[in-house]
Amino acid sequence: MAPAPEQTHTGTEEPPHEGGLPQFQFQHWGGQIVWLLLTFAIVYFLMSRVFVPRMRKVLDTRAQTIADAVEQARRAQDEAKAQAEAGRAEVAEARASAQRAGAEAKARANAESAKRQAVEDERLNAKMAEAETRIRAARDKAMGNVGAIASDTAQAMIEKLTGVKATTADTAALAAATAKGNA
Numbered sequence: 001m002a003p004a005p006e007q008t009h010t011g012t013e014e015p016p017h018e019g020g021l022p023q024f025q026f027q028h029w030g031g032q033i034v035w036l037l038l039t040f041a042i043v044y045f046l047m048s049r050v051f052v053p054r055m056r057k058v059l060d061t062r063a064q065t066i067a068d069a070v071e072q073a074r075r076a077q078d079e080a081k082a083q084a085e086a087g088r089a090e091v092a093e094a095r096a097s098a099q100r101a102g103a104e105a106k107a108r109a110n111a112e113s114a115k116r117q118a119v120e121d122e123r124l125n126a127k128m129a130e131a132e133t134r135i136r137a138a139r140d141k142a143m144g145n146v147g148a149i150a151s152d153t154a155q156a157m158i159e160k161l162t163g164v165k166a167t168t169a170d171t172a173a174l175a176a177a178t179a180k181g182n183a
Contacts, residue, residue, distance in 0.1 A: 151175060 022028055154174045155166040 147175065 023032060151171055151174055155171060158164070158166040158170065
């Protein structure tokens with residue numbers, strides 16, 4: 001390749017600029033620093049006086065709302081526990097009352113049953129005494145008849161065996177022997 005011809009500058013033309021971004025050129029740094037500081041101060045002022053206080057207020061309100069809700073929940077939980085405990089106490093009292101009422105009813109029923117049993121026992125004892133009296137009377141009557149029956153039977157046996165009718169002396173001897181045997 002052949003070397004490129006040199007360009008010559010005429011007086012009316014501008015000299016060629018160096019390439020790159022103007023922000024990185026040293027001659028523009030002074031203005032850029034001033035604008036940087038001015039923009040930073042404005043943004044800092046807005047952040048510190050407007051935006052951050054508003055955000056802090058929102059965050060504080062949110063934190064307070066959460067704290068209030070937690071406190072209400074704790075109070076509601078404590079109240080629920082107290083009501084549950086009161087309910088348990090009422091149930092225990094009702095159970096105890098029911099048990100006492102049951103025990104009292106059982107005691108009354110047992111006392112009434114014992115009273116009825118005593119009345120019934122007394123009535124049955126009276127009937128038994130009356131029955132024993134009747135039985136004793138019937139036995140005594142039967143025993144009184146046994147002697148006569150035995151005497152008649154003995155006379156019939158003597159008559160059948162001997163063919164002779166029993167005498168009064170035989171009957172008296174039989175009655176004496178029967179009396180000795182009963183004694």
